[in-house]
Amino acid sequence: MTEAVTAVATRPALLARGIHRSYSMAHETIPVLEGLSLELTRGESVSVVGASGSGKTTMIHVLGLLDQPDTGSLAIDGEDVLAASGARRAVLRNRHLGFVFQFYHLVNELTALENVALPARIGGGWLPSAGDRSAWRDRSRDLLAKVGLSGRERHRPNQLSGGERQRVAIARALMNEPAVLFCDEPTGNLDPRTSRGVQDLLFEIGPESRAMLLVTHDESLARRCGRVLRLTEGKLVPADPETGGGL
Amino acid sequence: MYRFFLSFRFLRHHWLMTLIGSFFVGASLVILVVVMSVMDGFQSKLKETIAGSSADLTLTPRWPFDPVELSKAIVELVPGVTAAAPYYETITLARRAGRIDATREKMHYAAVFGIDPQREARINRFSEYLSLLDRRTGRRRTPSVRDVADPFRVADELERATGTIGVVLGVGLADDVGVEINRKIRIAIAEPAKDAAGGGSSKDNDNLSFKYLQVLVVGLYESGNSEVDRSCIFMDHAAFRGLFTEDVARSSVRCRLADPDGIDRAKAALTTVLDKLVIRSVPPGVVVEPWQQQIRPESWKDKNRSLVQAIESEKSMILVISFLIVVAGTSSIFAAQWLLVSDKIREIGILRALGADFNGVVSIFVLNGFLMGVLGSAGGTFGGLLVVRHIDVVHGWISWMAGRPVFDPTIYLFDRIPTLVDYAEVSRYAFAALACTLVASAIPAMRAGLMKPAEALHRD
Numbered sequence: 001m002t003e004a005v006t007a008v009a010t011r012p013a014l015l016a017r018g019i020h021r022s023y024s025m026a027h028e029t030i031p032v033l034e035g036l037s038l039e040l041t042r043g044e045s046v047s048v049v050g051a052s053g054s055g056k057t058t059m060i061h062v063l064g065l066l067d068q069p070d071t072g073s074l075a076i077d078g079e080d081v082l083a084a085s086g087a088r089r090a091v092l093r094n095r096h097l098g099f100v101f102q103f104y105h106l107v108n109e110l111t112a113l114e115n116v117a118l119p120a121r122i123g124g125g126w127l128p129s130a131g132d133r134s135a136w137r138d139r140s141r142d143l144l145a146k147v148g149l150s151g152r153e154r155h156r157p158n159q160l161s162g163g164e165r166q167r168v169a170i171a172r173a174l175m176n177e178p179a180v181l182f183c184d185e186p187t188g189n190l191d192p193r194t195s196r197g198v199q200d201l202l203f204e205i206g207p208e209s210r211a212m213l214l215v216t217h218d219e220s221l222a223r224r225c226g227r228v229l230r231l232t233e234g235k236l237v238p239a240d241p242e243t244g245g246g247l
Numbered sequence: 248m249y250r251f252f253l254s255f256r257f258l259r260h261h262w263l264m265t266l267i268g269s270f271f272v273g274a275s276l277v278i279l280v281v282v283m284s285v286m287d288g289f290q291s292k293l294k295e296t297i298a299g300s301s302a303d304l305t306l307t308p309r310w311p312f313d314p315v316e317l318s319k320a321i322v323e324l325v326p327g328v329t330a331a332a333p334y335y336e337t338i339t340l341a342r343r344a345g346r347i348d349a350t351r352e353k354m355h356y357a358a359v360f361g362i363d364p365q366r367e368a369r370i371n372r373f374s375e376y377l378s379l380l381d382r383r384t385g386r387r388r389t390p391s392v393r394d395v396a397d398p399f400r401v402a403d404e405l406e407r408a409t410g411t412i413g414v415v416l417g418v419g420l421a422d423d424v425g426v427e428i429n430r431k432i433r434i435a436i437a438e439p440a441k442d443a444a445g446g447g448s449s450k451d452n453d454n455l456s457f458k459y460l461q462v463l464v465v466g467l468y469e470s471g472n473s474e475v476d477r478s479c480i481f482m483d484h485a486a487f488r489g490l491f492t493e494d495v496a497r498s499s500v501r502c503r504l505a506d507p508d509g510i511d512r513a514k515a516a517l518t519t520v521l522d523k524l525v526i527r528s529v530p531p532g533v534v535v536e537p538w539q540q541q542i543r544p545e546s547w548k549d550k551n552r553s554l555v556q557a558i559e560s561e562k563s564m565i566l567v568i569s570f571l572i573v574v575a576g577t578s579s580i581f582a583a584q585w586l587l588v589s590d591k592i593r594e595i596g597i598l599r600a601l602g603a604d605f606n607g608v609v610s611i612f613v614l615n616g617f618l619m620g621v622l623g624s625a626g627g628t629f630g631g632l633l634v635v636r637h638i639d640v641v642h643g644w645i646s647w648m649a650g651r652p653v654f655d656p657t658i659y660l661f662d663r664i665p666t667l668v669d670y671a672e673v674s675r676y677a678f679a680a681l682a683c684t685l686v687a688s689a690i691p692a693m694r695a696g697l698m699k700p701a702e703a704l705h706r707d
Contacts (some may be wrong), residue, residue, distance in 0.1 A: 061701040066600055087604045094602020105597045105704065109253075109260040121249040122602045172601075 011078045013096075013179040013211040014040040014063060019072035020234075021055075021062050032058045033069065034234030040180060040211035045203070047214040047222035049239055050231035056215040057184060059231060063213065064097055064182045065089045077179045094123045098173030098210075100202075102185035104165040106157040112168045113153035116140040119175045136175075143171035147201055163194035170201060183214040187221060199224065250607060253598075254614035261587060265619055268583035272623025272680055273630060275576025279569040279676050280631025280668075285638070286565055287672075288665030290558050297554065299372035300470035300479075301547040302501035304513055305334065310525055310539040314484070317500045317528035318366060324520040324527075327513045330503040332366030335487045337437070337496040341480065343424050344431035344461045355423050359434065359480045361487025361496075364398050370503040372470070373481075374398075379418060379469045391415075391428060392466030399483045401463055412486045413465035419477030426464055433459045434480065437495040460490065510546040517542060570679070577620070577683035584616045584691035595695050596703030609689075609696035616688020623684070624677045632673070635666045 021033040032055040040046060050056050061067035063074065065081060074082050076096050081089060098119075099105075106115045120136040144153055147167035157165055166186060173181055186202060187195035199221050202212070214225055222228050228239040258265045308317065314333030321331045340354040368374040374395050378387040392398040392415065399413040414434075416426070426432055440454035462482070469476055487496070504513055517524075521540060529535050548555050588595070595608055603611075634641050642664055646652045654664050 057705070058701075064600070066704070067699070067701040087606070090599070090602050090604035090607070093600060099600050101704065105593060105600075107253075107256075107594050107597060109256040118249070118598075119601045121252060122598070122607065124248055176602075 012039045012075070013042050013077060014038065014213075015073075015075045016063055017073045019059075019062055019074065020070045021058055021067070022070060031234055033062065036062075036072070036231075036235055038063070038213075038229075038236055040213060042179065042210055044227070045212040045214065045225040046227045046229060047216055047225035048229050048231050048236065049216065049219070049222050052217075054231045055234060056231050059236075060182050060184050060213070060215055063180075064099060065093050091123075094119055095176055096179045098176070098178035098181040100166070100169050100173050100181065100183040100186045102188040104157070104162070104169045104189075106165055106168055106172075108157050111154045111156055112144060112149060112160065113137070113140050115157070115168055116143055116171045116175055118172060123176060139175065140171070143174060144168070146205060147171045161194070162190050163198060166190065166194075166198050167201060170198070170205070174205065177210070179210055181210055181212045183212065183216075185216055186214070187216070187218060195221075249603070250610040250614055253611045254618060257587060257591070257611070257615050258618055261590075264583045264587060265622070268580045268616075268619040269623035269626060271576040271579035272573070272620055272684060273576075273627035275573040276624060276627025276676060276680050277631040277634060278572050279680075280628060280673055281634050281638075282565060282569050283562075283672065283676070284631070284635045284666045284668050285664060286562055287667040287669060290562060291667045292665040293558060294555075295372075296471045297551050298507070298547045300376065300472055300475045301550060302332075302334075302370045303504040303507050303547060304328075304502040304510060305499050305545045305547075305550070306502065306517070307497065307499040307543045307545070308524075308528070309541045309543070310528075310535040311530060311533050312498075312525075312528040313530055314498050314500055314528075315363070317524060320524050320527035321500060321502060324523055325502075325513060325516050327505050327509050327516060328502045329505050330366065330369035331500050332363050332370050332502075333361075333484050334499045334501045335361030335484055335491070335496050336499075337491050339437075339480070340435040341420065341424055341432050343426050344433050354435075355420060356478060357417075357420055357434070357480050358478050359482065359487065359491070361482055361484040361491075363484050365396065368395075370501050373468075376468050376470045377415065377466055379467055380471065390466075391468075398466050399481070399486070401465060403463075406463060412460075412462045412482060412490070414462045415466040415468050415481040416464050417476040417479035418467045418469040419473055420479065421464065421467055423477060428464055428466060431461045431463050433461055436460050436490055438492055439494050455495065510544075510548075514544045517544060570676075573676070573680050574683055576623075577680065577687045580616050580619050580623070580684045581687035581690065583619065584612060584688045585694075587615065588612060588691045588695045591695070592698065592703050592706040595698050596700050596706070599698075599700030600704065605696045608698075609692045612692035612695050613685065613688050616684055616692070617681070620681050620684025620688070624680045627680065628673060628677045632668065635668055638664045638666055 016036060016038045019033050019036040020031070022029050022031040024030075036059060038046075048056055048059065058067065062069045065076070069082070072082070073080065076092055079092065081092055084092065107118065110118065117136045117140040120132075120139070124132055124136070141153060144150060147170055149164060149167055149171070152160065152164065157168070160168065166189075170186075183202065187198050190198060195218070202214075203224055212225070214221070216222050222239070229236040230239040306317075306321070314335070318331035318333050321328055337359050339357050339359050341357045342354050362373070364373065375387070377392050377395055377398055378390045380386070381388055393402055394400060398415055401407045401411050401413040414432075416424075416432070421427065424432055435457045436459070437455045437457055440456045468479060468481060502513070504510065506512075521542065524542070525535055525540055598608060598611075642654055646654075
């Protein structure tokens, strides 16, 4: 039992090798990722910086199974995912990956509590038991409390501020206890004060027992991660070669 | 589970779109239900009118027979036959009695029917049709004869004593001939020509001679079927037999069936008891050859085949047209769903990112459209039945708005718009509308399912 736990802890949460992704535009092929490799382990936080258009979002989409690479290998929690079917990839996204987007991307028709519970609902199949539903509700409430939104459970996204929406999005991303948390410019749409609050929250609960991959332009935010990488010419390289990671 | 959950939420949140999508499905279904119910009502009324002056089944044997005896035998021996009546028919020419202006008043073609009024009342609506229709209201007035049970009775004692025959005239024929009740008409009676010596009938049946007979109009008949009403003269079967020989008249037996649609069963049953029918009905001393032991059954549908076919094909055409309206109605769901999918591209991306697969996303939007269809179909079915139930009120409103009666009882001769609701058919319409909504919502749903999550997430 102890060995199994150790194996999970030491197994990379995400392992990408030689990922290529290019886009065809008219008669031209634009390479975006050219042999990108990355290894993330649980408890680790990694930030990726890079110029606009360098392919950071494409990288998150490919590593987050929202897009298919042209070539390369990718394993999530030890499972090779590139050969997996669409349905299996959806299951993997649901159970092993969490996303926090720049523009929150909450479902406007749902309350904060329902937004947070949505990943559990999606993973719950056609007819989840009453016990399951009750457990989701409790966990969603706990997560909302954790991100400081107790009492706002029944509020809809349009009744929340930008910072509050992002907190709901963070809670939602953590609902199914993912192995990897992808954050794509999580503070890019917030004012500095609110941004600091969200950053603190992210680092407080984000990498608890999971890997966190954070894409940002904000250097102060990037520096808070254990490793800082730069995406340049389609590859990830240490942002400061001398320190092997830090800026 | 999240599929239902999100479908309901999208429906509720976009209630106006839901309402519009459902409304058009519902409205088209209202049209379909109302049109088909009125059509069925008209058809049923028309069939009732045709069958009301005819009978479910007319049987014409080839052997010499006594129609009264055969009527009794058929009721006793043929299962499914509840009543039978003798029936004689021939053709004649009729005109008003007395001095006439030959340049203006012509002879009119007429069919003469010899019936037994008591038995006839059991096989069709003869007694009812002795009461004329009120052109203004479409309802029937009081009977035109003194005694419905004995409609051919001549009331005037002197006329009766001189052997005057009482007849009931079709109301249209009475108009054409220009007579009223208690007026006389002349009818031409064909009979085999006498031989050269003026003795017995000629053996050559091709030669007929005509004589005129004055008969008294004692009542009028109105079935609502103008073809019948403009050509019929009814008289008692005994009087008929006294006037027309077998050479110029046809005799049959008309039957009423327990199940008016059980014509084929009755026809089959007839063949099993044919021998007994021959024995029971053949006049004494007459020998029936084997080739004569046949009987020709004709239903009222057989007799009015072209009209029945016209009605059926008209109904089919209207069904197709009305169903096209439903298809057009369900296109509102297609439009609503297409708009919804366009509006929810980011949400589709989010759902995919959170773990929804292709089937999940498709199900959400198919369910959404289907629920709209359920709302529309339920509302449309209920609304359609409600309109049918209160068709006269609705007709009043439409007539008020149009400034003239849309449905004129003087033309259709019905006191109210006839409707007939076939609930099984209505259910089929509702399910067909639902199936259309499924197809209509499946296309936008496929579009949603096929969206690439990465692109959907970043669509402005």
